[in-house]
Amino acid sequence: MTNTPNRRNFIAGASVATMVAALGAQARAATADDPLIVTLIIPSPVADVGWGLALFEALETVNADYGEAMQLSVVENIYEGPDADRIMNKAVADGTKFLVAGSFGYQNGAMQIARRNPDVTVLHASGFMVAPNFSPFAAQYSQGTYLMGMAAAALSKTGKLGSVSAFAIPELITSLNAFVLGAQRINPDIELSIVWLNSWFDPAKAQEATAALVAQDCDVLFSNAQDTPSVVAKAEELGVYSFNLNSSMKDYAPNTYLGCVLTDWSPFFRASIEAHLAGSFEGQSAFLGVGDAVVRVVDWSADIPADIMAQIMEVEAGIADGSFSPFTGPIMKADGSEGVAAGVTMTDAEVIGMDWHVQGVTTPLPG
C-alpha cells in the first residue's frame, strides 16, 4: 500500500535525512539528565474547548506526574502541509523525542520523521499508517454517540436530528452512524440530516449550519469534531438540544446541553510515554473507547426521562465490559442494502474503515 518503498519516496526520504542531519548538528546532544521533550502539534488553536484542549490537557496531566523529567511544548494552528513538515522537523531537531501529531493531515510528514528518526516516537491522530515507532490513535466516539442517540430520540419532538460535522472521514461517519443507531433503538423512524463543513474550526460557518438545520425542524444537534462551541451556543439561542465531543461545553448552553462525549487521552499518553522511556514502545493502531477509560459521557441533561436514563446506563455498562457493540447486525445501509448481517459484529478494522451511512441518515455522503 502506501508503505512500499520506491524511487520517489526514497529520494524524498534521502533529502529529509540530509536536512535532519543538518538541523540535528546544532541540537545539543541529549544526556541522561535532560528532560524528555514532548511536542504536540495541532491544526486549530488550543482554545477553551474541543479537540486541541483535550490533547493538551491530557499531556499536561502526564507532565504533572513527571515534573522536571518531561518538558511539554505546543505548536498550535498549524496548517496541514509543507509548513507542518518543516515545523515537525524543527521540533525534532530541537530535541523532541516524543511527537504527538494531532491531525490526520500530518500523516505523510509525521511518518517521514518516524522513519528517519528511529529514536523518536510519534503518535498520529486518526490516521491509518503504522511503523515500529509510529502509532495512529483514534477514539471510539461511537460508543458515546450511541448513548447520546438514545437520549436524543427521547427528547426529540420532530423525530429529526441534525449534525454539523467536519470531514466525511470514517472516524466521523462512524460517530454519526452510532448516533442514529442509538436513536433508532428508542424511535425506529428517526432521521438524521448532516451539514459537512469541511473544517475543524470555522465558527461563522458552524453557526450558519446550525441555524439551517433548526430551520429544517431538527431539534437535537450533534456538534461533530467542531473545535468551537458555536453549534452548542447557537443551539441554546434557538432553544434546541445539542451535544459535542472531547470537552464539555455546558457553560455555553446551560439550558439545552444534552451532554458531552468526553475524551481523556491521559491513560493512553501515559502508557505510551512510559513505553517510550522504557524502550519498549511498539507502533500499533490504538482504537480506544469506554473500556480503556478514554471515552466517557459526562454532563447528562436533567431533562432526559428517568426510564431512558436507566436504559442508557445499562447499555453503557455493556459497552464498558465488552458485551455490547453499537455495530452488531442487522444494520441496513442508507442505500437500502445490507450493511451488517443479523448477529454479526463489525471488527475494529471494519469500523475504522467505515465509509457508508446507516439507514436513517438522509444526507448522502459527499463526493
Added chain:
Amino acid sequence: MRLPKLVRRERASLPVLIAAPVLALAIAALGNLVLYAAIGVNPVAVFHAMLIEPFASYFSMSEILLKAGPLLLSAQGLAIGFRAKIFNIGAEGQFVLGAICASAIPVYMPQASGPWIWPAMLLLGALGGSAWAAITAFWRVRLNANEILVSLMLSFVSLQLLIYLLLGPWKDPMALNFPHSVRFQFDALLPILLPGTRVNVSLLLALLVTVAAWFFVQRSFAGYQLEVGGLAPNAARYAGYSQNGAIWLSLLIGGFAAGLAGAAEVAGPVGQLQRSISTGYGYAAIIVAYLGGLHPIGIVFSAFLLSTLYIGGDNAMVSAGLPIAAVNVFQGSLLLAYLIAATFVRRRLVWPQRTRA
C-alpha cells in the same frame, strides 16, 4: 478641528531613508517586548527564534527560499494588475485552480513516466489559473461587475471545487475516504535545485518571471499602456488605449502567475493534491506586492522578507513557546510600522496654518 496633512516631499533625505526602517523595526520590537514581558515569555529567545534561527543553517535558509517562491510568483503577477488599478484579490483561487489542473496529470495517469510530466503540469496549472481569472475579467468587461468581489468570491468557489474532487472523483482509493489524492509519481515531482533541501526548480521560474515582469513593466508598450490606464484613465482613453484590453491582460497575467505557483506547490513540497495546499499564499501575495512598492525588484525583497517572518514566527512557537496570537501580533506590527515609516520617507506632516477670516 484642524487635521494635519501629508505632503509629498520634494526628495527624501538620505538620513531619513536609512533611519525610517530602522526606527520602525525598533518601535515594533519595543512594543512586542512589552507584550512578551506581560505574558511571561523570554524575549531574547523569541527574537533569536524569529530573526536569527531562519539564517542559522543551510537548511533553514533553504526553507526561506522554498516559502518565498510561491509568494514571489503570485505577487509579480498581481502587481502588474495593481499598477493598472485592476484589483485581482482572487489569487488564492487561481492558485488552487493551478494546483488542481496540474494534479490532473498524475491523478489520471499515475503510471506515466517521462521528463515531460512536470513541465506539462506547470503549464496546465498556469493555464488553469488564467482560465479562473478569465471568469472575473469576462464579467468585469461584460457587466462592469466589480473585479474585487468576483475574484474574491471565486476563491471560495475554488475551495469547494477542490473539496469536491478530493471527496469524490480524485480521492485516493487506498486512503479510507481521507480527502487527498494519490501521492504523485516521481516524474510528476519538480527536480530539486539545492541538494538536501526541498528547494526545487520553481524558484528559478519565479526569478525568471521576475525578469519578465521587469521587462514588461519597464520596457514594453503593453506595460506602458497599463501604467497610463492606472495613473490617468482619461489620458489612456484619449490615447485610444483599450480599457477592456487592460482588464483582460491584468487578470490573465495575475491568474497565470498564481496558477503556476499553485502547480509548483503540489508538484513540489506537497507531492499530492490535498485540501490544505495553500497557507493563504494568494492573500499574502497582495501584501508582498504592495510592500515591494509594486516594483518587480522591490517585490523580490518583500517576498523574502515576508517568507523570513513567517518561518521565524513558526520557529518562535516551537523554540520559544510563543502562542500563535503573539506571533501574528509581531508580524502585523512589524509590517504596520514599516508601512508608516515608508509613508514618512516620501511624505511629511504639515499642520495647517491658522488663517483669519
